[in-house]
Every structure is written in structure tokens, then in C-alpha cells.
Amino acid sequence: MAWNMRLLKKFGDLLDAADLKTTESDLQTLTRQVAGDALGAADGVFKEAAGGAAARVKDLNVTLSEGWADMKTQMVTDIKEFTPASTAAALGGDDSTVSEATRLSALRERVDELEAREAERLQSRQRLQDHLEEVETVVFRLQEELERSAEGERRSEASYFAAPPEAGQEEEDEQAIRTEFYDRQAAADDRSAVLAQELSQVLVSTEQVNVELDFWRDKAERMLRAQGLEEVPEDMQLALERDGSDDESADPQELTAASEDSERLAKEHDDELQACQDLETLLADLMRRSDAVMGCADEQRQLERELQGRLAAAEAEATAAAAAADREATRRSKAEVQHRQIQELRSAADEVPLSLSSSYKDVLRMRKEVDALRSRAEQTKAENSNLEENLLQHRVAAAADLERAVPLTSASCWQGLDEPLMKLVMLLVRSTCLRRTFALHLVAGRQCCINAELLLVLVVNIVYLTEPRSIPFFEADKDMPQGVASTLHEGAGEIPASQQSILMPEAVHEVARLPPASRQSVLMAEADQHMPQGVAENYRFWGQKRTVFVKTSKGCRFTDVDGKEFVDFRLGYGPIILGYRDERVDRVVCEQIMERGTLSGFSSGLDSEVARQIKGLCPQIEKIRFANSGTEAVMGALRTARGFTKRNRIATVEGSFHGLYDEMMWRTDLDNWDYDGKTEPHIIPAGGGIPPVSRDLMDIIVLNDFEKLEDLFKVRGDSLAAVILEPIIGNAGSISASQEWLQRLRDLCTENGTMLVIDEVKSGFRVAKGGAQELYGIYGDLTTYAKAIGNGYPVACFGGRRDVMDAIGSHQGGVVHGGTYSANMIAVSAAHATLKVLAETDANKTIDRVGQQLMDMLGRVFEEAGVENHFAGPPAMFGMHFGPNVPTNYRHWRTTRSGLYQCLDFAEVDLLFVVAGFVVVIVVSYVLFILHYVHCA
Ligand SMILES: Cc1ncc(COP(=O)(O)O)c(C=O)c1O
Structure with missing residues (x-):
């Protein structure tokens, strides 16, 4: 530009x-x-x-x-x-x-x-x-x-x-x-x-x-x-x-x-x-x-x-449809199999009449016989009721005569009975509604020792004989084919511990008709030749005549060799928690031993499975080891506690029972203790053969006694390896530790590095799925289990904290634990099946319910009699006590003089029948039961 x-x-x-x-x-x-x-x-x-x-x-x-x-x-x-x-x-x-x-x-x-x-x-x-x-x-x-x-x-x-x-x-x-x-x-x-x-x-x-x-x-x-x-x-x-x-x-x-x-x-x-x-x-x-x-x-x-969305949806639908089709196909194939089976059965059934035609006449004949028998039974029944009516009239008359001849208040009649027992006997007479027809006489001059359990049996039997319908428990027994047995058997277990020692003849009449020479006495005489006392272990001896030889069993009943049927309230001292011969358990055990044998000395894998089941029910268990009995489990647990803490002393609680291990066989001698509040009872061995040296490392404390607990730890705190206890003492009427006392014990153990060993041999899987510890919410470092774990098969175990259990082993200084029969196939398969039933069914609830029924019934009987009484422990393991309070410890229990669990002797009670002014002994002597409590003796 x-x-x-x-x-x-x-x-x-x-x-x-x-x-x-x-x-x-x-x-x-x-x-x-x-x-x-x-x-x-x-x-x-x-x-x-x-x-x-x-x-x-x-x-x-x-x-x-x-x-x-x-x-x-x-x-x-x-x-x-x-x-x-x-x-x-x-x-x-x-x-x-x-x-x-x-x-x-x-x-x-x-x-x-x-x-x-x-x-x-x-x-x-x-x-x-x-x-x-x-x-x-x-x-x-x-x-x-x-x-x-x-x-x-x-x-x-x-x-x-x-x-x-x-x-x-x-x-x-x-x-x-x-x-x-x-x-x-x-x-x-x-x-x-x-x-x-x-x-x-x-x-x-x-x-x-x-x-x-x-x-x-x-x-x-x-x-x-x-x-x-x-x-x-x-x-x-x-x-x-x-x-x-x-x-x-x-x-x-x-x-x-x-x-x-x-x-x-x-x-x-x-x-x-x-x-x-x-x-x-x-x-x-x-x-x-x-x-x-x-x-x-x-x-x-x-x-x-x-x-693509539609495709995906279509694919999902197709997959679902395919799965449904698979299910349907499976169902159809099953149905086809069933159908085939039905067809086969039908054709087999069609053939049966042919084969049966020959025996058809026999059947007809047998039916006729049955009908005849039935009508005869009806006739007998009618005659019986006539007789019963007559009997009643006679009894009324006899009672009047008895009252005139031997007043019931006569001291000579009731000698030997102390006050509470006397009350109870009065109750028995009254509760029969036959006050004027029966008199209960204790054979004069004989020193009888009747304990509460014997009396309970008496109560139950008399009530049963006279007024069966007044008590629901027995009503059920009469009306149902299995009665109580079925109630107990339906996933249930046993009757609570304090009743475990009662064997109740179902029909006392039959006792009276026993043949003079029974099979029992023959067997007993034979057994006497081979075994001390004629029994395989002390606790089976119920007396020369009454030691029971079992023939068959099912549910909560068994029949002895003489054909007597018993409702068993004890169920093998506790293990038969699901009832005798529970098919769910027995089948598994049979299968396992048929397949794998009983024992190999090697692991099976089923042991871990059982451990997992136990851990599932009991959260405090991290590792376990197996044993064959409660005693062995206690031994294992205490040795482990000692090995882990590197201390030696052990403390137990007065009145507890922890098996036959020497150190555990020391007890307080309350029989010879003057309860004056000043002197302490002696500690004595439970029997012969227990060396005094086994007492040297033992301390015994008193349940629920805070002072003695504190003293123990003050004196022994740094040398105490373990305190072992049953929070609910099975052999002392279920006297239980208070929540506070148990908590204090737990705390002191923790503070002092002492192992708390909780013995759940009796209470485990019974009072709750997780045992007594679940009820308290307080857990031990180690726990022992046995009894209910295997429904009668010999299996036990102990376990607890991982670090404590890991003290066991073959390493240098490791705790030795073992046993030829530990975790054998019978034991672990039984435990596996039993724990499965306990975990998956409401068996524990059933046990609680039956226990509660029994408590209610007994409560009513005692109330009617005006006998002061209390129950202790949970329904699945209750104990009863005669006195103004529930005892808080073993000593207290003994001072109530209830007579529970102390009698080593057995009693005979005769019923006297009085007719027209003559005192005639007409009924048999009942040797009701041998109450044998070596546990606490
Ligand atoms: C609490 C407790 N611990 C241990 C044992 C001993 O068990 P076992 O008889 O299996 O040796 C028992 C037996 O009744 C028990 O009740």
C-alpha cells in the first residue's frame, strides 16, 4: 500500500x-x-x-x-x-x-x-x-x-x-x-x-x-x-x-x-x-x-x-427355564423310579394272596382266637372292677378298724421317722384318698433310712396306683402307647439329674407277682462268682436282690430279664439324652464301623467334624482333644492347665464330683462335722486306695463363699494352675454357683493366670445347647464334656483356648495326651450323630418341658403334704430340697437334713393290710430301690 x-x-x-x-x-x-x-x-x-x-x-x-x-x-x-x-x-x-x-x-x-x-x-x-x-x-x-x-x-x-x-x-x-x-x-x-x-x-x-x-x-x-x-x-x-x-x-x-x-x-x-x-x-x-x-x-x-438387553433377559430366562427343566426332569425321574417301585410292589402284592391263601385259614383261626381273648379280657376287666369296688369297701372298713386298733399317730407305728419324713408319710396316706383303708407301716424294730428319693418313689407309686388320672404326667403314660417314654424319646433325653437315680416300676402289682426264683437272682449269683459285688463297676450294685439285669430297652423304658418294665428317670447316669437305642445315632455308628472299622489308631476326619460341631455350639472352644470318659477328660484338662501355667496346685469346689482321678477323690466329711460355725469339716478320701499324697496339691473351696475364694487366691494365687468346678453341681441337688460368685472366680483366675476349668460332663449339651456356660454367659479357659455328647456311646473330650490347648503336643515339654481308644470310630460317629440331632432339633426344649412337668407335679404333691420344699437348677437338671431355702452350698444342703443323697443303705417298706380288726400283712414287701450314691458318699 x-x-x-x-x-x-x-x-x-x-x-x-x-x-x-x-x-x-x-x-x-x-x-x-x-x-x-x-x-x-x-x-x-x-x-x-x-x-x-x-x-x-x-x-x-x-x-x-x-x-x-x-x-x-x-x-x-x-x-x-x-x-x-x-x-x-x-x-x-x-x-x-x-x-x-x-x-x-x-x-x-x-x-x-x-x-x-x-x-x-x-x-x-x-x-x-x-x-x-x-x-x-x-x-x-x-x-x-x-x-x-x-x-x-x-x-x-x-x-x-x-x-x-x-x-x-x-x-x-x-x-x-x-x-x-x-x-x-x-x-x-x-x-x-x-x-x-x-x-x-x-x-x-x-x-x-x-x-x-x-x-x-x-x-x-x-x-x-x-x-x-x-x-x-x-x-x-x-x-x-x-x-x-x-x-x-x-x-x-x-x-x-x-x-x-x-x-x-x-x-x-x-x-x-x-x-x-x-x-x-x-x-x-x-x-x-x-x-x-x-x-x-x-x-x-x-x-x-x-x-443386547433383550438377549440377556432371554438368556437369563432360558437358564432359569433350563434349571427348572432339570429339576422337573429329576423330579420326574424320581417319580418314575417310585412309580416303578409301586408297580413292582403292586405286582408283588398281587402275588401275595396266592402264597398266603394256604395260610388264610390259619389267619381266620387266629382272628377268632384273638376275638375270644378280647372278650375274655373284657370279662376279666369287668370282674376286676367289681373286685376293686369290693376291695375299696373292704379297705374302708379296714381303715376304720385300723384307726381303732392302731391310731396313725401312734409313736410305735412311726418310730424311726424324723419330722419332715413323717410329714411326708402322712401325705402319702392322705394323698391316696384311702386314709381309712391303708396304713403304712415301717417294719418295727428295723433301722430304716429313708431318703427323699425313696419317698418320692413312694409318693409317685401310691399316687399312681390310686389316682392315676389326677396327675397329667401319668395320665399321658396311661393313654399313650409310649406315654412318657415317647415324650422323652421324641428328640428328648433324660429326666433331670436328681431324678436320674429313680427307677420306677411301671406296675407295682407286677412286683408283687414276682416268681420266687427270678432270673435276676440266678444272674446275680453267677456274677458274684466273677466280679466284686457281682457288678462290673461300683455304681451298678443296687443290692443283692435288686441289682438290675437289663434285657431290652427303648426310649426311656427298659425291661429286665424277668420281664419287668421300668420307666428310667436316670438313663445311664445321664448319657442317654435322646433315649435308648435312638435310630438316628445307632444307624450312623453302625454304618461307620461297617465301613471303616472301630479303631485304627489313625485319624478319620470325623474327629475334626465333631470338633467343628462342638465349636458351633460352644463358643469358648477353639481346640479340643478326645477322651473316653469324663474322668479322662478331667485328667486331660487338668494336666493341660498345669503344663500351660507351669504350676501344680488345683482347687475344687466342695460337693462337686469330677470322676475317679485320685486327686479328685477328696471330699469334705460332713457326716462327722459338728455344724457350729466355728470348726471346718475334715477332708477325707472318697474311699480306699487313694494315696494321701494325692491331696497335697489340692485345695477345696466352698461354693458361693466369697471370703474363701479371696483367701484361696491370696494364699495360692501364684501357684494355682487351675480351679475346676461344676457351676451346677449335679451330685448335690443342682446347687448352683451364683452369677456374681462365678464372675468373681472368673476374674480372679484371669488376674492370677489361673486356668478356670468348667466341668460340663453332666451339664454339657443338656441344660442348654452350649451347656451351663451358655446360661451364665461366663466361660472357662478349659471345659470338659462327656455323657450327653454321645447318647450312651463312650466318648468324651476337653478343649478351650487355642493357646492353652497348644501346650499339648510331642514337642519338648509338651503336655502328653493320648489313649488307644481316643476318638475311635464308634465314639466320634456317635458324637457326630448326637450333636447333629441336638443342634438341629429342639430336643433340649423337650427335656426342659418334661423336667418342668415333673417339678410341677412334685411341687403339688409336697404342697398338699405341707412339706416345705424348693427346687434348684434348671428344669433339665433340677434338684429338690426340703427346707426353708434353696441351699447355697454343699454344707448348707447337709444342714437342712433333708436326707437327700446321703443314704448308702436301702430301705424296705411293707404295706400292712388290716381286715376286720386283724392286722394282716397281705402285700409283699417292696424292695423299692437301692439308692446308691457313691458319688457323694
Ligand atoms: C461333673 C462330672 N465330672 C466327671 C464325671 C466322671 O465321668 P465318667 O464317669 O465318665 O468318668 C462325672 C460323672 O458322673 C461328672 O458328673
Whole structure:
């Protein structure tokens, strides 16, 4: 633009100069001079402008390497328009300076316009290029998406058809899903085809754009070349030189040609512009179509997603249907098997009558016999009731005679009975409602020792004989085939501990009819030849005549060799928690020993299984070891406690029983203790053969006595390896530790590093699934289990804290534990089956319920008799006490003089029947029971 500005300056100077000259000649001269100057200047300016334009064209050529001919052409046009000839004509003609100025200003506008056009064209070119790039990107993306979509379709189709056939699904559903799938797939295919077509169109359009661009590029270059402007526009220089040398001689034809040329170029430029605009329109159109294609692609994707969702749902449905079909098939095959079996049975049944036809007559005959027997039984029943009525009348008369002859209050009659027992005997007589017909006489002169359990038996039997329906417990027994037995047997166990020692003859009448030489006595005489006392272990000896020899057992009953049936309230001292011969347990044991044998001296895996079951019920157990009896379990636990603590002393609680281990066989001698509150009872061995040295490391504390507890730890705290106790003392009428005392014991053990060993041999899995510890919520470091764990099979264990139990082992200084029969297959399979039943059924609840019934019944009897009594312990293991309070410890219990659990002797009670003033002993002597409690003796 420099030349243009200079030209304008020159023009200004000219005007200025014109203002200064006033004469015409001067003006003419001046004008000529100025015009000459102006022409010179214009010449210079033009040259400069031409040079600048050439440079600019070159610049443009360099910048637009692809050659933007339109711009160059425009520049050429501009330069042409700005020819020296036209300028010279304008300046040299007779036109006024104003017209020259107008032309120059038009020239300037033209130049500006050209510049603006140039910029615009550059922009439009840029836009065009950007659009092209965008279109290519879009096209590329579309291609990718199309490929992806095609791949996805291929995959979903493959997975759909790879899915298992929809067995069992309803035909229609399946068909509908398939049809819909195919429809969707066809639609997707169509869509893909359209998209592909559109894509190819876009590609073609892009190609066209490129071709057109190339075309225009070529054309522009060709034009440039035609103009010769790719180098310096020499022709223009020449023209300028020619024009400058003689401005007057400018050829009007040449000018016309130039102006035509210029018009043509302008037209071409316009065409080119138009082409550019067309291209832009095309591009916009392409963009729109690509947008549409994008939209379609989105739609396609959405469709695909939907289709995949449907496919997934269809697959899930198909899987569910397949599973249902499998189940159905299994059920059907089972049903078929059953059906076949039924058919077989039916056909077998059809054959039976044939084989039975021969014995048909026998059956008829037997039926007749049965009917005859039945009617005879009816007859006998009627006779019996007559006899009973007669008997009742006789008894009433006899009672009146008895009262007259031997008043019931006669001291001689009741000698030997102390106050509470006397009360109870009175109760017995009264509770029979036969006050005037029966007298109970204790054989004169004989020193009888009757303890409460014997009395209980008496109560129960008399009540049973006389008023069976007044007590629900026995009512059930009469009315149901199994009676109590079934109640107990239905997943239940035994009657509570304090009743365990009672064996109750079901029909006392039968006792009276015993043959003089029974099998029992023969067997007893034989046994006497071979075993001390004629028994395999002390606790089986119930006396020479009453030691029981069992023939069969089931549930809570057993029958002895002489055919007497007993309801067993003791159930093997506790183990038979599910009843005798529980099939759930026995079957498993039989299977295991038939399959694996009884014992191998190797592990079976079932031991771990049992350990897991115990841990599931008893949270304090982390590791266990097996034993064969409660005694062994206690030995193992105490040795482990000593090994872990590296201490020796052990403390027990007065009145507890922990088996036959020497150290555990020391007891307080309450029989010879003067209860004056000042002196302490002696500690004596439970029997012969227990060495005094085994007492050296033992301490005995008193249950619920805080002072003695604190003293123990004060004196022995750092040498005490363990305190062992039963929180509910089974052999002392279930006297129980108080929550606070047990907690204090727990705390002191923890503080002093002493092991608390809780003996749950009796209470374990009985008073609660988790034993006494579950009831208290207080846990020992070690626990012993036996009895109920195996429903009568010999199995026991001890366990507890992992770190303590890990003291056991073959390592240096490890605690020795073992045993040939530990965890034998009989033991572990029995434990496994029993614990399974206990864990999975409500057996414990049943035991509680029966225990509660028994407590209620006894409570009513004692209440009627006005005998003060209390029950201790949970229903599943209760004890009863005669006195104003529940004893809180063993000593206290003994001072109530209830007579419980102290009698080593047995008693005989004779019933005397008095008729018409004569005292006649008519009934048999009942040797009811031998109460033998060596545990506590
Ligand atoms: C609490 C307690 N611990 C240990 C034992 C000893 O068990 P076992 O007779 O199996 O040796 C018993 C036995 O009655 C017991 O009641």
C-alpha cells in the first residue's frame, strides 16, 4: 500500500501547490510541471506498486503452496486497473483535479475491497479445509462404528446361538423371542446397509470435493501462468515504461483490451467465488448428511443395546427355564423310579394272596382266637372292677378298724421317722384318698433310712396306683402307647439329674407277682462268682436282690430279664439324652464301623467334624482333644492347665464330683462335722486306695463363699494352675454357683493366670445347647464334656483356648495326651450323630418341658403334704430340697437334713393290710430301690 499512499501525498502536494499559483499560465505551467512530477511520482509509485504486487503474488504463491490463483488473478486485475495509462489519462487529461481525486479514492476503495476479498477467500478456504477434515473424521468414525456394530452383532448372534437350548421353556415364548430377535437383526442389517451406502456417498462427495479443489487449483495456476504472474509481472513493467515514456500515446484499443481482459478475469473470479460457495453448500450438505448418519449410528447403537438387553433377559430366562427343566426332569425321574417301585410292589402284592391263601385259614383261626381273648379280657376287666369296688369297701372298713386298733399317730407305728419324713408319710396316706383303708407301716424294730428319693418313689407309686388320672404326667403314660417314654424319646433325653437315680416300676402289682426264683437272682449269683459285688463297676450294685439285669430297652423304658418294665428317670447316669437305642445315632455308628472299622489308631476326619460341631455350639472352644470318659477328660484338662501355667496346685469346689482321678477323690466329711460355725469339716478320701499324697496339691473351696475364694487366691494365687468346678453341681441337688460368685472366680483366675476349668460332663449339651456356660454367659479357659455328647456311646473330650490347648503336643515339654481308644470310630460317629440331632432339633426344649412337668407335679404333691420344699437348677437338671431355702452350698444342703443323697443303705417298706380288726400283712414287701450314691458318699 506504500505506493498508493505516496500517490495520495503527491496529489495533496499538487493541490497545495495549485492553491499557491494564481495566474493561468503559471497555473498551466505549474500544472504541467506538477503533472509531470505527478506522473514521475506516479510512475515511481506504480513501479513500486507493481514490484509490491509481484512480491505479494510471490508471497501468496509461497503461502498458498497449492496456488490460490483467484487471489493472484485478483491482484493482477487490481494492478491492471491501476495502470499508468489510466492514471496518466486521469491526471494528464483535462479532467479536473477533483475527478482525479475521485478516481484515486475509487482506486483506494478497490484496493481495500481486494484486500477484504483476499482475507475472505482465505477464511473460506480455511473453512473448506476444516470442513473437509471434519467430514473425514466423521467418515472415519462412522466406519469404525459400523465395524464395531457389525462385530457386536456377530458376537451377540454367536452367543445367542451358542446358549444352551431352552429346555422346557414354553414353545410360544421361545418362538416370540426368536422372531423378535430375527426382526431386530434384519432391521439392524438394513440400517447398516443404509449407513454403509451413505458412508460411501459421503466418501464419493469428499472425493468430488477433492477433485474440484484440484481442478480449481490447476485452473488457478494455469491462469496465473497464462498471466505470467508466477514470476515478476514483467509485461506490466514494460507497459508502465511504455506508458511513462509517452503518456499521450496510450493506445485506446489496448486500453479497451485491457479493460475487457480485466472484466473477464473479474467474471472468472466471480465464477470461482461461486464455485467456492457451491463447494461450501456441498460441504454443508455433507455435514448435514454426516450428522444424519451419526444420528442413525446412535439410533443403531441404541437399538443394539436394546437388543443386547433383550438377549440377556432371554438368556437369563432360558437358564432359569433350563434349571427348572432339570429339576422337573429329576423330579420326574424320581417319580418314575417310585412309580416303578409301586408297580413292582403292586405286582408283588398281587402275588401275595396266592402264597398266603394256604395260610388264610390259619389267619381266620387266629382272628377268632384273638376275638375270644378280647372278650375274655373284657370279662376279666369287668370282674376286676367289681373286685376293686369290693376291695375299696373292704379297705374302708379296714381303715376304720385300723384307726381303732392302731391310731396313725401312734409313736410305735412311726418310730424311726424324723419330722419332715413323717410329714411326708402322712401325705402319702392322705394323698391316696384311702386314709381309712391303708396304713403304712415301717417294719418295727428295723433301722430304716429313708431318703427323699425313696419317698418320692413312694409318693409317685401310691399316687399312681390310686389316682392315676389326677396327675397329667401319668395320665399321658396311661393313654399313650409310649406315654412318657415317647415324650422323652421324641428328640428328648433324660429326666433331670436328681431324678436320674429313680427307677420306677411301671406296675407295682407286677412286683408283687414276682416268681420266687427270678432270673435276676440266678444272674446275680453267677456274677458274684466273677466280679466284686457281682457288678462290673461300683455304681451298678443296687443290692443283692435288686441289682438290675437289663434285657431290652427303648426310649426311656427298659425291661429286665424277668420281664419287668421300668420307666428310667436316670438313663445311664445321664448319657442317654435322646433315649435308648435312638435310630438316628445307632444307624450312623453302625454304618461307620461297617465301613471303616472301630479303631485304627489313625485319624478319620470325623474327629475334626465333631470338633467343628462342638465349636458351633460352644463358643469358648477353639481346640479340643478326645477322651473316653469324663474322668479322662478331667485328667486331660487338668494336666493341660498345669503344663500351660507351669504350676501344680488345683482347687475344687466342695460337693462337686469330677470322676475317679485320685486327686479328685477328696471330699469334705460332713457326716462327722459338728455344724457350729466355728470348726471346718475334715477332708477325707472318697474311699480306699487313694494315696494321701494325692491331696497335697489340692485345695477345696466352698461354693458361693466369697471370703474363701479371696483367701484361696491370696494364699495360692501364684501357684494355682487351675480351679475346676461344676457351676451346677449335679451330685448335690443342682446347687448352683451364683452369677456374681462365678464372675468373681472368673476374674480372679484371669488376674492370677489361673486356668478356670468348667466341668460340663453332666451339664454339657443338656441344660442348654452350649451347656451351663451358655446360661451364665461366663466361660472357662478349659471345659470338659462327656455323657450327653454321645447318647450312651463312650466318648468324651476337653478343649478351650487355642493357646492353652497348644501346650499339648510331642514337642519338648509338651503336655502328653493320648489313649488307644481316643476318638475311635464308634465314639466320634456317635458324637457326630448326637450333636447333629441336638443342634438341629429342639430336643433340649423337650427335656426342659418334661423336667418342668415333673417339678410341677412334685411341687403339688409336697404342697398338699405341707412339706416345705424348693427346687434348684434348671428344669433339665433340677434338684429338690426340703427346707426353708434353696441351699447355697454343699454344707448348707447337709444342714437342712433333708436326707437327700446321703443314704448308702436301702430301705424296705411293707404295706400292712388290716381286715376286720386283724392286722394282716397281705402285700409283699417292696424292695423299692437301692439308692446308691457313691458319688457323694
Ligand atoms: C461333673 C462330672 N465330672 C466327671 C464325671 C466322671 O465321668 P465318667 O464317669 O465318665 O468318668 C462325672 C460323672 O458322673 C461328672 O458328673
